[in-house]
Amino acid sequence: MEKLLxxxxxxxxNIWWDLVERKGRHVGLEExxxxxxxxxxxxTLSKIRPKVLLLCGEEAWNLFKVGPLKKLINDVxxxxxxxxxxxxxxxxxxxxxxxxxxxxxxxxxxxxxxAVSVCNPHVPKVKKWVRPIEExxxxxxxxxxxxxxxxxxxxxxKGRILTASFTxxxxxKLLTYWVENPKQSDLKRWWVKGPRIVHNAKFELxxxxxxxITDYHDTFLxxxxxxxxxxxxxxxxxxxxxxxxxxxxxxxxxxxFSDVPLHVVGTYNGFDxxxxxxxxxxxxxxxxxxEKSLLGDVINPLSFVLxxxxxxxxxxxxxxxxxxxxxxxxxxxxxxxxxxxxxxDINWSSPKQVxxxxxxxxxxxxxxxxxxxxxxxxxxxxxxxxxxxxxxxPIIRIRxxxxxxxxxxxxxxxxxxGNGYIHTTFNQGFVATGRLxxxxxxxxxxxxxGAEKSCFTSRFPGGRLVAADYEQFELRICxxxxxxxxxxxxxxxxxxxxxxxxKELELSSRQDGKQLNLSLASGISARGLAYEHGxxxxxxxxxxxxxxxxxxxxxxxxxxxxxxxRRKGYVTNLFGRKRHLPISKExxxxxxxxxxxxxxxxPIQGGGADIINAAVVRLYRLLRKEGLKALIVLQIHDEIxxxxxxEEVKKVAELMKEAMTNPMPGFEFFVPMxxxxxxxxxxxx
DNA sequence: AGCTACAGGACTC
DNA sequence: CCTGGAGTCCTGTAGCT
Numbered sequence: 248m249e250k251l252l253x254x255x256x257x258x259x260x261n262i263w264w265d266l267v268e269r270k271g272r273h274v275g276l277e278e279x280x281x282x283x284x285x286x287x288x289x290x291t292l293s294k295i296r297p298k299v300l301l302l303c304g305e306e307a308w309n310l311f312k313v314g315p316l317k318k319l320i321n322d323v324x325x326x327x328x329x330x331x332x333x334x335x336x337x338x339x340x341x342x343x344x345x346x347x348x349x350x351x352x353x354x355x356x357x358x359x360x361x362a363v364s365v366c367n368p369h370v371p372k373v374k375k376w377v378r379p380i381e382e383x384x385x386x387x388x389x390x391x392x393x394x395x396x397x398x399x400x401x402x403x404x405k406g407r408i409l410t411a412s413f414t415x416x417x418x419x420k421l422l423t424y425w426v427e428n429p430k431q432s433d434l435k436r437w438w439v440k441g442p443r444i445v446h447n448a449k450f451e452l453x454x455x456x457x458x459x460i461t462d463y464h465d466t467f468l469x470x471x472x473x474x475x476x477x478x479x480x481x482x483x484x485x486x487x488x489x490x491x492x493x494x495x496x497x498x499x500x501x502x503x504f505s506d507v508p509l510h511v512v513g514t515y516n517g518f519d520x521x522x523x524x525x526x527x528x529x530x531x532x533x534x535x536x537x538e539k540s541l542l543g544d545v546i547n548p549l550s551f552v553l554x555x556x557x558x559x560x561x562x563x564x565x566x567x568x569x570x571x572x573x574x575x576x577x578x579x580x581x582x583x584x585x586x587x588x589x590x591x592d593i594n595w596s597s598p599k600q601v602x603x604x605x606x607x608x609x610x611x612x613x614x615x616x617x618x619x620x621x622x623x624x625x626x627x628x629x630x631x632x633x634x635x636x637x638x639x640x641p642i643i644r645i646r647x648x649x650x651x652x653x654x655x656x657x658x659x660x661x662x663x664x665g666n667g668y669i670h671t672t673f674n675q676g677f678v679a680t681g682r683l684x685x686x687x688x689x690x691x692x693x694x695x696x697g698a699e700k701s702c703f704t705s706r707f708p709g710g711r712l713v714a715a716d717y718e719q720f721e722l723r724i725c726x727x728x729x730x731x732x733x734x735x736x737x738x739x740x741x742x743x744x745x746x747x748x749x750k751e752l753e754l755s756s757r758q759d760g761k762q763l764n765l766s767l768a769s770g771i772s773a774r775g776l777a778y779e780h781g782x783x784x785x786x787x788x789x790x791x792x793x794x795x796x797x798x799x800x801x802x803x804x805x806x807x808x809x810x811x812x813r814r815k816g817y818v819t820n821l822f823g824r825k826r827h828l829p830i831s832k833e834x835x836x837x838x839x840x841x842x843x844x845x846x847x848x849x850p851i852q853g854g855g856a857d858i859i860n861a862a863v864v865r866l867y868r869l870l871r872k873e874g875l876k877a878l879i880v881l882q883i884h885d886e887i888x889x890x891x892x893x894e895e896v897k898k899v900a901e902l903m904k905e906a907m908t909n910p911m912p913g914f915e916f917f918v919p920m921x922x923x924x925x926x927x928x929x930x931x932x
Numbered sequence: 933a934g935c936t937a938c939a940g941g942a943c944t945c
Numbered sequence: 946c947c948t949g950g951a952g953t954c955c956t957g958t959a960g961c962t
Contacts, residue, residue: 596956598940617940625941650942654955680951682945689953692944720945771949778948836946848950852945856951884945884951 371414371525373517375510376424383413383424384437390415393444393524396454397516399505403454408434409504412516414524423521425513431455438463444527446481446519448550449675453558460551460868466523468546469530471676472538476827479676485522488529537823544911545822545861546675552867552879553673553683560668561690561880562706562890564929568659571698575652582645589638595646598624605632605639656699658688668706673882680849681824681856683882691883700931707876707892711926715903716886717859718921719744724854725768727918728821729804733797735918751797752790767794770805770847808846818846820853822911855885858910858920863887866906873898881930888930900924 376383393414400406411434412425434455443463445451470479477487504512534542586595593600598617601624605611614631615623626643633639662669674684685691693700705712717723722744726734737744749760762780771779777787795802811818817827826849828842863882866889870877877891877899887907891899907922925932 594957596941597958599957621940623940647942650955654942654953658954674952678951682951684952685944686953689944692942692953694943695945697943716945766949769949772947774946775948840947841950844947844949845951852950855945886945 371421371423371518371521373412373423373425373514373521375513376426380426380429380433383426384433387413387415387441388437389441391442391444393520393527394438394451395445395516395519395523396451397504397512398454399503401450408454409509410513410516412513412520414517414520416524421521421524423517425517427509427513444523446523446526448547449554449557452551452554457551459871460548460864463547464527464542465547465550466526466530468550468676469527469534469542471681472542472546472824473530473533474827475679475681475825481519481523481526484526488526535823538825541822541824541857545857545864548864549860550675552864553675555867556879556881557670557673559878559880559890560664560670561888562704563659563663563667563669564702564704565663565667568656568663568699568702571702572652572656572660575648575656579645579649579652582641582648586641586645595642596649601642605629609636611636651694651697651699655688655693655697659699659702662688678856679826680853681820681860682852682884683856683860690881696932698931701929703888703930704928705890706878707890709893711891711893711896711928712880712930713877713889713891713896713899713903714886714925714927714930715889715900715907715922716883717855717907718923720855720885720920721851722764722768723916723918723920724821724851724858725801725804727916728850728854729798729800730917731798731800731804738918738921748794748797752793754790763790763794767791768801769851770844805847808850809843812842812846818849820850820857822854822857824853824857826853859885859887859907861910862907865910865912866903869902869906870899873902875899875902896926900926 395412397409397412398406399409408429408431410425410427411429412423414421414423416422431454435457438455438457439459439461441462443461445463445465447467448463448465466484467479467481470477470484473488477483586593590604593604595601598621602622605624606613606622611632613622615625615628617623617625626646629639629643633643659669662671664670669688669690671685671690672687674686678684683691693703703712722734723738725731726738734744737747743757745757745761745764747760748754748764749757752760752763754760754763759780763776766776766779773788773791774784776782776791777784780787782790808818812828812830816829817825819825826845828845830839830842859882863879866887867879870879870889875891875895875898877889877895879887880890881888887903889899889903903924904922908920910920
């Protein structure tokens with residue numbers, strides 16, 4: 248149910264309050280005692296994008312009639328806040344009528360899944376701390392304090408701290424103070440003394456640099472558990488959950504924070520922490536116990552470890568990389584020359600130009616279409632076409648190598664720092680399933696067999712990279728979650744589950760057995776199976792049926808997931824992490840099907856994410872406890888890479904095995920986890 | 933002309 | 946009915962101001 252109420256005055260607010268309060272989502276458009284600013288309204292609305300806007304009272308109505316929306320609305324009309332998204336505006340001249348409309352709305356909009364209401368915001372009081380900063384730090388040392396910095400740059404090496412802000416509760420009152428030019432060393436000492444609340448801890452950590460994992464709560468990461476589908480940005484969270492008013496949009500358009508008067512920065516900074524504190528309290532109310540322990544055990548401490556991993560970086564063999572690039576440039580040049588003679592001057596990266604050549608000039612048959620309904624020029628299509636035109640094959644190669652050269656190798660070259668290290672960013676909280684992603688550069692999509700793997704090397708003279716990946720990770724998680732007895736038995740006996748499936752279903756190769764196991768565990772349809780692996784549909788259907796008869800627990804597991812999605816609107820993984828998949832009846836079958844697949848995939852992908860992330864945290868603690876020099880440098884979904892001095896390799900391998908097979912001491916997996924270790928001077932296989 | 937948004941295609945687990 | 950899920954990044958193109 249999605250409604251937006253614009254409250255023209257305070258006394259009327261009370262009447263609406265309990266209707267609004269129950270939904271738990273508030274948006275502020277007015278500052279206390281002042282009239283709402285139309286620009287601010289428009290800004291807020293464009294963020295929330297409500298489907299229905301219910302205006303009541305002449306004051307509210309006039310605001311819109313004179314504002315920039317004037318030309319778009321009539322008495323009942325449509326406003327577009329974004330292309331393709333209609334907003335119905337219902338206008339009631341008086342409160343009684345609005346109340347009646349409000350009462351009827353549920354029946355009309357049964358399909359709207361978000362409730363948004365507009366009412367007076369909570370405006371925190373922000374003050375400058377005028378006494379010595381030591382007193383403030385001492386006062387807040389041991390109490391729960393929201394903390395935030397404003398700086399001149401995102402990078403601590405390039406900028407400096409302008410202000411710091413602190414919010415805490417004293418009795419019932421929320422106190423917020425900001426200070427100017429705090430010393431980094433003071434903050435570093437202060438940080439470790441008590442519980443902290445921050446929004447996006449990795450940023451504050453990189454400036455404050457505490458020496459060990461401490462007690463902090465990250466409202467950004469918590470937001471990812473409350474609703475993984477919503478934007479976790481502080482601004483968006485405040486609009487949605489905290490009756491925040493958009494103070495950030497009132498900041499004039501300065502180029503850089505260093506040009507902004509310090510008291511403006513400080514006040515802004517103060518609003519950030521005050522609202523962060525309120526957001527924290529809201530989250531405390533909606534997160535359940537399992538989510539809180541996942542946060543405490545894994546998610547919060549992980550951000551510290553990720554910061555350390557980013558800071559450490561991974562060492563690159565620059566000479567080798569350069570040689571590789573030269574070789575590839577050479578191949579691109581000869582390849583391009585060859586193709587130019589044959590087909591003319593064509594940009595092979597342009598699907599449009601390739602499409603023109605293949606289907607208009609060469610008049611080849613259209614075998615596959617893209618999602619957008621255009622004839623496909625993908626690798627698979629060209630491979631199929633090249634069966635009759637051998638001369639097309641070099642196109643695949645040239646496209647592949649130019650994309651690798653431009654997409655991967657040049658990124659590696661560019662992002663290597665002066666000392667030969669690449670510092671990727673591990674994004675936590677962005678992926679709906681709980682996985683990490685990597686960017687600048689993305690080190691999680693380095694080619695499996697790519698030559699560039701040999702460029703990743705150890706920072707220690709004579710050192711080694713130790714890489715450990717989980718064996719049959721997803722299959723084991725599926726079996727562990729569904730309590731599948733067959734897979735448990737096979738794994739405990741040390742048999743290969745893929746070979747077993749191959750034999751049972753009388754398949755031709757282990758490869759087929761493996762594909763069947765992996766695809767069916769994450770809920771593929773018979774048709775999808777046939778399409779994906781080139782089996783006939785009847786065979787796919789037969790095997791799928793037999794497979795589920797061998798694994799009745801997995802069949803039940805899938806049924807249960809489907810029920811959860813329909814009844815509760817979300818599914819849960821082994822550790823209490825949720826994936827919200829709102830399905831309403833009006834949506835087409837396509838979306839339903841998709842949601843059902845997502846539901847089946849989530850416990851596996853999301854379970855894997857929490858397992859390996861817990862392992863990273865545990866491994867970090869074990870390495871530090873043992874006083875080793877070795878550093879965790881990469882996490883690639885089912886793999887952890889540690890850079891180790893040669894003499895520590897044996898110990899590191901032991902610790903990796905311990906951390907990865909038992910990532911959460913006290914949590915017993917129905918099917919045990921196992922790892923495969925590789926030790927080398929690079930990460931090449 | 934410069935910006936943004938998107939689609940398509942490459943790579944990953 | 947559609948053709949397991951989750952990402953990043955590059956390029957070209959279309960549409961906007």
